[in-house]
Amino acid sequence: MKKTISLSLLAVGFLAALAYSQSQDRIKIIIDSKGKQKIALPDFRGAGGAAPLVDAFNQTVFEDIQRSGLFDMTSKSFYPLNPPQQESDLRPTPAPTPGRRGEPPTPANCGGRCLTDWSGSPVNTGLLGFGYAAEQGGQLVVFGHLYNVAVQDLSGAKLFRKLYNAPLTADGARKLGHDYAADILAQFGAPSLAGSKIYFISTRSGSKEIWSMDFDGSNQQQITSFRSITTFPAISPDGRRLAFTTYAKGQPRIMVYSTETKRFIPFLNPEAPMNATPSFSPDGQQILFSSSISGFAQIYIADQDGRNLRRLSNSRAIEVEAKVNPKTGTDMVFVSGRGGLQQIYRMNMDGADPMRLTTGEGEASNPAWHPDGKAIAFAWTRGFAPGNWNIFLMDVASRETVQLTHGQGRNENPGWAPDGRHLVFSSNRAGGSQIFTMLADGTEVKQLTTQGQNDKPVWTK
Numbered sequence: 001m002k003k004t005i006s007l008s009l010l011a012v013g014f015l016a017a018l019a020y021s022q023s024q025d026r027i028k029i030i031i032d033s034k035g036k037q038k039i040a041l042p043d044f045r046g047a048g049g050a051a052p053l054v055d056a057f058n059q060t061v062f063e064d065i066q067r068s069g070l071f072d073m074t075s076k077s078f079y080p081l082n083p084p085q086q087e088s089d090l091r092p093t094p095a096p097t098p099g100r101r102g103e104p105p106t107p108a109n110c111g112g113r114c115l116t117d118w119s120g121s122p123v124n125t126g127l128l129g130f131g132y133a134a135e136q137g138g139q140l141v142v143f144g145h146l147y148n149v150a151v152q153d154l155s156g157a158k159l160f161r162k163l164y165n166a167p168l169t170a171d172g173a174r175k176l177g178h179d180y181a182a183d184i185l186a187q188f189g190a191p192s193l194a195g196s197k198i199y200f201i202s203t204r205s206g207s208k209e210i211w212s213m214d215f216d217g218s219n220q221q222q223i224t225s226f227r228s229i230t231t232f233p234a235i236s237p238d239g240r241r242l243a244f245t246t247y248a249k250g251q252p253r254i255m256v257y258s259t260e261t262k263r264f265i266p267f268l269n270p271e272a273p274m275n276a277t278p279s280f281s282p283d284g285q286q287i288l289f290s291s292s293i294s295g296f297a298q299i300y301i302a303d304q305d306g307r308n309l310r311r312l313s314n315s316r317a318i319e320v321e322a323k324v325n326p327k328t329g330t331d332m333v334f335v336s337g338r339g340g341l342q343q344i345y346r347m348n349m350d351g352a353d354p355m356r357l358t359t360g361e362g363e364a365s366n367p368a369w370h371p372d373g374k375a376i377a378f379a380w381t382r383g384f385a386p387g388n389w390n391i392f393l394m395d396v397a398s399r400e401t402v403q404l405t406h407g408q409g410r411n412e413n414p415g416w417a418p419d420g421r422h423l424v425f426s427s428n429r430a431g432g433s434q435i436f437t438m439l440a441d442g443t444e445v446k447q448l449t450t451q452g453q454n455d456k457p458v459w460t461k
Contacts, residue, residue, distance in 0.1 A: 036072040037188070039065065039127040040118055042083035043076075044142065049135035053173040057133060057142065060177025063216065067446065069421065069439040070190055074125040080112025085132040086143060087161065089113055090154055115157055119149040126150055127159075129184060133173075140168045144180040146187065159187055174218070191419045198415075198424055198459050199223070199233045199242060200435050204452030210244060210257075215417070215437075215459070217448030223257065232277050235460040236284040237326070241265065241304070243278035243287055252276045254289055256304070268306030277320045280304075282329045288312070290320040299334055299351075312351040318342075321366065324349065327373025333357065333396075335365050344378055346396065357399060362386065368415050377404075377414035377423055377440075391425055393440070404442035418461040424448075426455035 041062055046054030066073050084090050093114045110117055118128045131144040142164040151157035164179050166172030182192030193215040202211045202222075208230050210223040224230050226248035233244045242257040252274045256265040269275045272293040279288050285304055290297045299313040299322045313319045317338035324332045329349070336345045339356060344364045347354035358364040362381035369376055376396060379389045384406035391404045391411050405411040408429040415424045417437075424437050435449040435457050 036070065037127060038074050038125040039071040039129065039184075040074040040079060040123060040125040041065065041129045042079050042112075044131050044133050044144075045085060046133040047135070049138075049168050050133040050140055050142075050173075053140060053168070053170055054133045056170050056173040057177040057180075060174045061129070061181045064178060064181035064192070064194065065184060067193075067216070067422075067437075067444060068185055068190060069441075069444050070185065070188060071127075074123055078122045078124075080117045080123070082112040084113055084130050084145075087145065087154075087158075090115070092154065093152060115147065115149040115152060115154070127184075129180075131180075133176075135168060138168060140166050140172045140176065142176045142180065144183070146184055190421075193417055193419060193422065196418055196459060196461050197235075197239065198435070198448070198457050199235055200426075200449070200454055200457040201231050201233065202449070202452045202454045204454075210242070211454075213448065217435075217446070220449070232456060233458050234279045235259075235458050236280045237282060238284055239460040241280070241284070243267075243280065243289075245276040245278065254278050254287070254306075256287075266305060268302070270300070270306075270309055277322070279321075279323050281324050282326045288322040288324065288332070290318075290322070299332075301349075312349070313347070313354070314351060319345075323367055323369055323376075325373045326369050326371055333367040333369070333376055335367065344376070344394075357394065357396065365389075366413050370416055371418070371420040377416065379412040379414065391423070391442075404438070404440075413456045415458045417459045422459075424457040424459050426457060 043058045044054055091110050091113045093116045118125050128147045128149050133142045145161045146159040147157045164176040166175045178194035182194055185192050196215045197212050199212050201208050207227045210230055210233050212223055213220040226246055228248040230246040235242055240260050242259055245252050246255055253269045254267055254275050256267045258265055270291055270293050272291045274292040277290045286301055288301045291300050296316055297318045299319050300311050302309040315338040317336055319336040322332050322334040331348050333346050335342050341363045343356050343358045344367050345354055345356050364380045366379040367376045376394050380392045381387055381389055383390055383403040389410045389412045390406055391414050392401050394401045411427045413426045421440055422437055423440055426433050427436050433453045433455045435454045436445055436447050438445045
């Protein structure tokens, strides 16, 4: 089944308490299960000290390729019993055995050592990744291959053969799994998410603190320890600075943290009852935030140290969550109650030409720009589950929307992955609030956290 979706989310509650393509200047996400390339990934085997580590490698490779959404994963139950481990295991396909009179020839079968064993029934795959792991000089060594099995000539079918090295540890095995998977994805022009980070809020230590984790949910680590309410993290475009709201000093204030030095960076907060919901400009040199200097929370912009403050919005309503278009740098989206219930608005960087993007139905919040600056993801209480928060996408130019989540609890705080094909979000579908990822068509949903209450994720390269 094929469906085309045209694309044309930070809540203000604390104030009260792809494969994608471009056509005619619109982003379209194509959901085409029949059009995906099929790939077979038989498990690598390990010798010596690599033997107990190879399972971690195999699992990492499979999950990275599956998570990409680019491929149809061929079921391992159809694999031949003798998959190749190295190039010398491959055999040219022999001629079919002549059939009896009136019967077709019987296709040759090499038990997994011929490419036709993989391209033909029952596997019917297009790509074959194989290899093996070994211990050499106290290091973990992996030889990885990728073949296009639709090409019968062995030399013409080879897409790559690479050697990978890492420490002889489980972490080393996972690293090599990410590296091998990244090379497979690169063959099809898709960036790997390995190395990217997700920052989020968690209560697992007893208070709301900022935590970080790898893109797949591994390596979860606590960043702040204020023993207070810390929330609304924002990451600079280069991933080097983290801005957030904290009540550690009483009233909500903005703090900035260096992800490189692990130290706090001075930020001059204006004298106001509330400064909150920070975000960075596309060049990382300025910070936008909401401040109640004038009474109502309005949108302001300042240098990265908080100096040269100037006001951008001007209304008698609460306005928060300003996000600058990452491509143009000339316009922004934000959340405002100027028309009643909170909705998503857009305006120029000088504060001119504000306009409402959402229809005014229900409540809308948490806008997040797609990396190409043409679409936003956001949370809305309308759609298939009216009254409950769900994730939507909008093509900003046309204002066309599509609903990605429905019927699975409260879904909020979407953020785009660096590849523009994945989203991270929070949901209480599993009970308490947890962090999930999904493809930008709403499929391939993966739960990343399980401990405590977790929300407000942001994804950085």
